[in-house]
Amino acid sequence: xxxxxxxxxxxxxxxxPLKERTGADVLAxxxxxxxxxxxxxxxxxxxxxxxxxxxxxLAAAAESGGRLVPxxxxxxxxxxxxxxxAEYAAAGAKxxxxxxxxxxxxxxxxxxxxxxxxQDHELIVxxxxxxxxxxxxxxxxxxxFEGLLAQFPDVQFVIHGLNYGxxxxxxxxxxxxxxxxWLETSCLQGLGGIAxxxxxxxxxxxxxxxxxxxxxxxxxxxxxxxAEISAADKEAIAHRNAQRLLAYST
Amino acid sequence: MIIDAHVHVGVSTAYNFSxxxxxxxxxxxxxxxxxxxxxxxxxxxxxxREGNDTLGRSIRQHPDRILGYVSxxxxxxxxxxxxxxxxxxxxxxxxxxxxxxxxxxxxxRPSVFPxxxxxxxxxxxxxxxxxxxxxxxxxxRVPEAFLMxxxxxNTALARGDWMRAVQAAERNPSLLLETASSAVNNGxxxxxxxxxxxxxxxxxxxxxxxxxxxxxxxxxxxxxxQADKDLIFGGNMARMLALSD
Numbered sequence: 235x236x237x238x239x240x241x242x243x244x245x246x247x248x249x250x251p252l253k254e255r256t257g258a259d260v261l262a263x264x265x266x267x268x269x270x271x272x273x274x275x276x277x278x279x280x281x282x283x284x285x286x287x288x289x290x291x292l293a294a295a296a297e298s299g300g301r302l303v304p305x306x307x308x309x310x311x312x313x314x315x316x317x318x319x320a321e322y323a324a325a326g327a328k329x330x331x332x333x334x335x336x337x338x339x340x341x342x343x344x345x346x347x348x349x350x351x352x353q354d355h356e357l358i359v360x361x362x363x364x365x366x367x368x369x370x371x372x373x374x375x376x377x378x379f380e381g382l383l384a385q386f387p388d389v390q391f392v393i394h395g396l397n398y399g400x401x402x403x404x405x406x407x408x409x410x411x412x413x414x415x416w417l418e419t420s421c422l423q424g425l426g427g428i429a430x431x432x433x434x435x436x437x438x439x440x441x442x443x444x445x446x447x448x449x450x451x452x453x454x455x456x457x458x459x460x461a462e463i464s465a466a467d468k469e470a471i472a473h474r475n476a477q478r479l480l481a482y483s484t
Numbered sequence: 485m486i487i488d489a490h491v492h493v494g495v496s497t498a499y500n501f502s503x504x505x506x507x508x509x510x511x512x513x514x515x516x517x518x519x520x521x522x523x524x525x526x527x528x529x530x531x532x533r534e535g536n537d538t539l540g541r542s543i544r545q546h547p548d549r550i551l552g553y554v555s556x557x558x559x560x561x562x563x564x565x566x567x568x569x570x571x572x573x574x575x576x577x578x579x580x581x582x583x584x585x586x587x588x589x590x591x592x593r594p595s596v597f598p599x600x601x602x603x604x605x606x607x608x609x610x611x612x613x614x615x616x617x618x619x620x621x622x623x624x625r626v627p628e629a630f631l632m633x634x635x636x637x638n639t640a641l642a643r644g645d646w647m648r649a650v651q652a653a654e655r656n657p658s659l660l661l662e663t664a665s666s667a668v669n670n671g672x673x674x675x676x677x678x679x680x681x682x683x684x685x686x687x688x689x690x691x692x693x694x695x696x697x698x699x700x701x702x703x704x705x706x707x708x709x710q711a712d713k714d715l716i717f718g719g720n721m722a723r724m725l726a727l728s729d
Contacts, residue, residue: 250646250647250669250671250672250675251671251675252670252671253671254670267705366667366669367666367667367668368638368644368667368669369638369639369640369642369643369644369667370643370644370645371644397666398666398693398694399499399500421666423666423668423694423695423698424666424693424694424695425501425511425691425692425693425694425695425696426695427695445668445670446670447670448669448670449668449669449670450668450669450670450701450702450705450706451670451705452701452702452704452705452706453668453698453701453702453705454698455701456697456698456700456701456705457695457697457698457701459697460514460515460695460696460697
């Protein structure tokens with residue numbers, strides 16, 4: 235099974251000892267677990283210096299032979315969002331990661347300019363509800379952002395970090411309501427979570443995420459391998475859907 | 485031998501699950517797990533004696549696969565807990581004790597210590613859904629008990645502070661850490677082994693709440709030796725319970 239990971243990271247990590255810091259480190263871990271490509275954001279951009287983080291992630295991607303697909307992060311309280319995104323797109327960025335709970339952008343209106351610019355530059359927008367499944371990390375509720383999904387129908391939105399219970403069911407509802415919404419699996423840890431999504435929603439918009447290297451990549455892959463769904467559906471989630479989505483971006 | 489130290493049976497409308505012993509055994513078989521150490525959900529949050537009796541009957545049906553925890557909710561610590569422990573040991577051969585608070589009130593109170601002491605006298609491990617701070621206090625007050633910190637700090641209750649759990653285990657040699665959690669932080673198992681060794685880490689899945697394959701992969705996919713994986717997956721629990729293959 236070819237595996238593409240839609241929820242990777244590159245960079246130093248200050249929250250617990252982690253040996254993978256560089257793009258090369260992440261590629262080595264991907265190799266150890268059979269991950270062919272990963273969409274990556276910068277750990278530096280998560281809470282520290284987003285400009286330097288974007289420079290880091292673009293450089294790591296440029297050295298990866300196409301295996302690391304860079305998504306950038308922007309402090310959208312700054313002016314010139316559209317111009318910045320144009321620069322990043324020209325430098326190879328395929329999308330944006332928004333961290334509402336980390337960046338205090340929990341009002342959807344705060345993200346409107348960013349979504350408009352993403353639409354102009356055909357960039358994917360990832361709304362990160364939780365960066366990784368860690369009980370010490372902040373979590374954003376997805377419901378307030380629903381208006382953006384309808385307001386920008388030409389933007390492809392990836393909802394990142396939903397876990398079990400009502401979050402998982404809410405993801406199903408969004409997938410069934412908005413044709414421009416995709417869900418990734420890195421934090422979906424309830425028993426039979428992937429099979430439930432497949433049973434109730436469009437499998438063509440579910441993306442494998444492992445959270446490499448912040449989460450054990452084996453965990454994200456195992457839950458897809460063991461999911462009670464067809465081999466074709468596993469292939470779609472493992473990489474074909476990501477392939478199709480990334481083709482959207484210029 | 486793989487032993488899952490953290491399994492729930494029963495029906496929970498609170499957590500949207502329903503699992504019979506047969507359901508759990510099917511999950512175990514699908515994932516190569518030999519024995520399930522089970523707590524009954526009814527006993528934890530509704531009726532202690534009814535739930536423990538239900539589990540006891542399952543143990544009699546599957547003595548080679550099911551190990552039982554006597555489930556003791558906080559409100560029962562000084563309300564028949566010691567008698568319930570003795571009863572479940574003698575009637576059903578239960579091997580461990582699960583202590584749990586619902587609603588979320590502290591486990592540590594004067595009445596918890598006799599429960600720990602009774603567990604120690606029966607050589608029963610205690611699975612405590614608790615925080616590192618509480619586990620430190622319990623382990624230091626009753627060091628002869630085998631206290632297992634459920635989820636190793638990876639819960640909302642314990643603020644996800646698994647490194648604090650490791651520190652607690654470093655300071656208290658009788659404290660063990662159980663692995664089940666939806667958090668799967670890369671490097672956490674390697675770090676834990678570097679600080680306390682592999683002998684006090686206990687494998688659990690929290691089935692049927694969590695995806696079993698994820699919990700298995702947390703151990704099997706970690707960058708640790710096969711010998712360490714074997715201890716975590718079942719060797720440590722087998723040693724504690726004096727089980728043989």
